[in-house]
Amino acid sequence: MRIWFQRRAGLAWLGMLLCLCTGLITRGQDLPPVTNGWALFSQVKYTQRFFKEYNEYFLVPFFDTRIQQYKNQEILLKGHYMPLDLEEKNVIVLSKFPYSACFFCGGAGPESVAEIHFRNKPPRFKTDEVLQVSGRLMLNADDVNHMNFILKDAELITP
Known part of the structure; x- marks a missing residue:
């Protein structure tokens, strides 16, 4: 027994x-689907950190567990195409704001831009063209040569 x-x-x-x-x-x-990635990105806190190799301070994100749970999850972003000369032809930068008010030119924060890696080579876009994309979210806190928010295997969503 x-x-x-x-x-x-x-x-x-x-x-x-x-x-x-x-x-x-x-x-x-x-997790509930993320239909507005910008709202999720705006919850991230930043601190300044000095990078010796660049002899400069950069804003570095702190991704808490609330944000990290969305890593590798499908999210949607709707934003403005930023014309940057990038080596990879399937990569673009998307901004929450138009070119005149974006992170690079108008003083918006790093939470307002995302690096988009398309699954296939995308068509050509015009500056400030509004695009909607879907992709898997990657979070970057260490490599200053890339954005903090990266969408992998992204696809263009047509209206």
Whole structure:
């Protein structure tokens, strides 16, 4: 009787452990869809950090768990095309604001721009052309040669 009970208790513990692990693995899949990535990005806090290799201070994001849970999740962004000369032909920069008020020219914050990596080479866009894209969110806090918010495998959404 005792052995039977110990086996049952062991199976119960194993079942509870599997439920817990399954819950942790699927936690990110239960997130509500992000239809306005800019609202999510605006929740990020920044601090200044000195980078010796550039002899300059840069704003560095702190991605708390609320933001990190959206890493690798599909999000939507609607914004203005920024004409930057980038080496990769399937990469563009999208801004929440038009060119005259963007992060590079008008003093907006780093939360207002995103690096978009299209799955396929995109068509040519005009400056300030309003685009809507969908892609997997990547978060970058360390590489100052890239934006803090990056959409991978992005696709252009036609209105």
